[in-house]
Every structure is written in C-alpha cells, then in structure tokens.
Amino acid sequence: MTGGGSRLIESPQNARAKLWMALGETRGIKKHGAFLLAGRKTVPEALKRHAAPFSAVLALHDKDIAALKPPTALERFVLSRALFETLDVNGTGFPLLVGRVPAMAAADFSKPPKGLELVCALGDPANLGAVLRSAAAFGAKRVVLMEAAAHPFHPKALRAAANAQFELQFLKGPGWNALNDAKGALAALDGGGEAIEDYKWPRDIRLVLGEEGLGLPAGLEARRLSIPTTGAVESLNATVAASLAMQAHFAAMRKA
Structure with a gap:
C-alpha cells in the first residue's frame, strides 16, 4: 500500500x-x-x-x-x-x-432496424473510432461490427472516438451474405450509387460501410448511395462519407 x-x-x-x-x-x-x-x-x-x-x-x-x-x-x-x-x-x-468491455450480442437481421443502425467493417481502429464519434453525434445508437471490423475498444479507436463508445450498443455481425435477407431498409455507401440528396431517408434504416480499400461485396443487395463531390479527388475517406450520410439522415429526421 x-x-x-x-x-x-x-x-x-x-x-x-x-x-x-x-x-x-x-x-x-x-x-x-x-x-x-x-x-x-x-x-x-x-x-x-x-x-x-x-x-x-x-x-x-x-x-x-x-x-x-x-x-x-x-x-x-x-x-x-x-x-x-x-x-x-x-x-x-x-x-x-x-x-x-461490454457484452456484444449477435446482430439479428431478421428483425428490422429501429432508428439509424450502422453496419461497419472498417479495419483501421482510428477510422472506426472516428466513425463511432459521428454515429453518437448523429443518433445511431446501434453499431453492427462485421468480421473485418477493428475492435471498438482498441486504444486508437478509443482515442479517436472521444468516449462515443459509451453512448453506443455494439453487436457482432455475421457474414455479408446475411445482409441480403435483412428486414427493413438497407442502404450502402458506394461511389457509383445515386446521389444522397435525392434519397428519401426512412426513420428506420441500416447504413452499411464496407472495408477500407475493398469496399462493399459486389452482390450486396442494398440501396447504393453516393456523396456528390467536385471530382477533384478520386473518393472521400470512408469516415468522412459515413459522417456525411449519418448527418443527412439526422437532418431528414429533424425535418420530419
């Protein structure tokens, strides 16, 4: 002592x-x-x-x-x-x-989402932490961590998230194929998708964010959404794109 x-x-x-x-x-x-x-x-x-x-x-x-x-x-x-x-x-x-570390139950895609639910496969813990900070800021209470995702309580994720982890519920995601049978609205960020400002956001939706570099599985059956830009850069960082999408949902719900 x-x-x-x-x-x-x-x-x-x-x-x-x-x-x-x-x-x-x-x-x-x-x-x-x-x-x-x-x-x-x-x-x-x-x-x-x-x-x-x-x-x-x-x-x-x-x-x-x-x-x-x-x-x-x-x-x-x-x-x-x-x-x-x-x-x-x-x-x-x-x-x-x-x-x-809180217990993480298995995600059940057979039930529709409630509110905005983030499905994430980001493997860089700092990127994951940044996305979690935006998720907490824009009202996504549940985060499904796919198999490739970094651990949300890794030191780099904790540093980037600034305590956002404690505002969120984490679920363990299955393989990508399970999402094809998911109930409820499902949208995914994809540079080749429709412009996000034209999308009519439902209140209850799963938003999918793929792996860095690899992106989304080709056969994923989801509404593809893109963030329009000037084209001066090839693409947005995944954390930036996800933050813009979650803010768009948040803004739409405020107006509803």
Missing part, C-alpha cells in the same frame, strides 16, 4: 501489469474482456458520465488519483514510471482507467 491507500506495482512481471500491457492490442482486449482509457479530457468525462464500466484507476502518484476523485469502488494503483509510460501509449501522463 502507498500513503494514499493505493497499491504499488513496480514490476512489469506482476500479473496485473502483464494483463494491462496486453490491452494495447486487439488480442489482449478480447482475451481479457478489458480495455484502457487514456486522456486528460476523456478520463474525467468518462468517470462523470459513464463510471459503470470501470474497475480501476492507474497513476504515477497518489495525488494524481486524489485529484481525479474516482468512485470509491474503483481499485487504485500507483505504478512505477517505466510501467506507467509503457501503458500510457498516448503519452498523456494522466491517470488511466481500466474498463470492462
């Missing part, structure tokens, strides 16, 4: 330290069902608005933990500088939170 009631961990060979170090990669996150949250703004905000998923706080000093004022239920650990800096991949120097 330290003077502030926290437990001191100095060695990277400590069992807890090994677990925390594994959370920098998808494999470790899946194995342990846990993640690390970093950030001078995101950590205090998460404790204030979404404290339930968290189990521990890690810091360099007791005073850093005291200043954060975490709930008494959270375990408190003071780490050696070398160990803390290994875990603090973003270099914030600010306390880290250890959280539990």
Whole structure:
C-alpha cells in the first residue's frame, strides 16, 4: 500500500501489469474482456458520465488519483514510471482507467432496424473510432461490427472516438451474405450509387460501410448511395462519407 491507500506495482512481471500491457492490442482486449482509457479530457468525462464500466484507476502518484476523485469502488494503483509510460501509449501522463468491455450480442437481421443502425467493417481502429464519434453525434445508437471490423475498444479507436463508445450498443455481425435477407431498409455507401440528396431517408434504416480499400461485396443487395463531390479527388475517406450520410439522415429526421 502507498500513503494514499493505493497499491504499488513496480514490476512489469506482476500479473496485473502483464494483463494491462496486453490491452494495447486487439488480442489482449478480447482475451481479457478489458480495455484502457487514456486522456486528460476523456478520463474525467468518462468517470462523470459513464463510471459503470470501470474497475480501476492507474497513476504515477497518489495525488494524481486524489485529484481525479474516482468512485470509491474503483481499485487504485500507483505504478512505477517505466510501467506507467509503457501503458500510457498516448503519452498523456494522466491517470488511466481500466474498463470492462461490454457484452456484444449477435446482430439479428431478421428483425428490422429501429432508428439509424450502422453496419461497419472498417479495419483501421482510428477510422472506426472516428466513425463511432459521428454515429453518437448523429443518433445511431446501434453499431453492427462485421468480421473485418477493428475492435471498438482498441486504444486508437478509443482515442479517436472521444468516449462515443459509451453512448453506443455494439453487436457482432455475421457474414455479408446475411445482409441480403435483412428486414427493413438497407442502404450502402458506394461511389457509383445515386446521389444522397435525392434519397428519401426512412426513420428506420441500416447504413452499411464496407472495408477500407475493398469496399462493399459486389452482390450486396442494398440501396447504393453516393456523396456528390467536385471530382477533384478520386473518393472521400470512408469516415468522412459515413459522417456525411449519418448527418443527412439526422437532418431528414429533424425535418420530419
């Protein structure tokens, strides 16, 4: 114990330290069902608005933990500088939170969507995080993660999403073929599709975003939508296109 009631961990060979170090990669996150949250703004905000998923706080000093004022239920650990800096991949120097990854049920495409539901296969965790931030901003409460998608609680996804993960429900998606039998409206972003401003958005719809580079499966039976541009660039980044589409749905629902 330290003077502030926290437990001191100095060695990277400590069992807890090994677990925390594994959370920098998808494999470790899946194995342990846990993640690390970093950030001078995101950590205090998460404790204030979404404290339930968290189990521990890690810091360099007791005073850093005291200043954060975490709930008494959270375990408190003071780490050696070398160990803390290994875990603090973003270099914030600010306390880290250890959280539990929420359970993710299997998506059921036999039932129609309720509201805007994002079906996503983005494999880059930073891109996925950016899309999740837009999803939370524009009211997509459910996100179906297809097999190729990055883990939403990867450190890069957490950093890009700015706590959006805690506003969303995540579901595990099956193979692409299952979408062909999906009930309800289904639209997909495709550079060769109809102009998005001509589309009459239904309130309840699944919006599909394919993999970076590979795009959508050729046989996917969905309404294809495109974002008109000047043509000065070949295509929009997938995160930008998805954000524009979700904002278009959000705007349409506000006018409805």
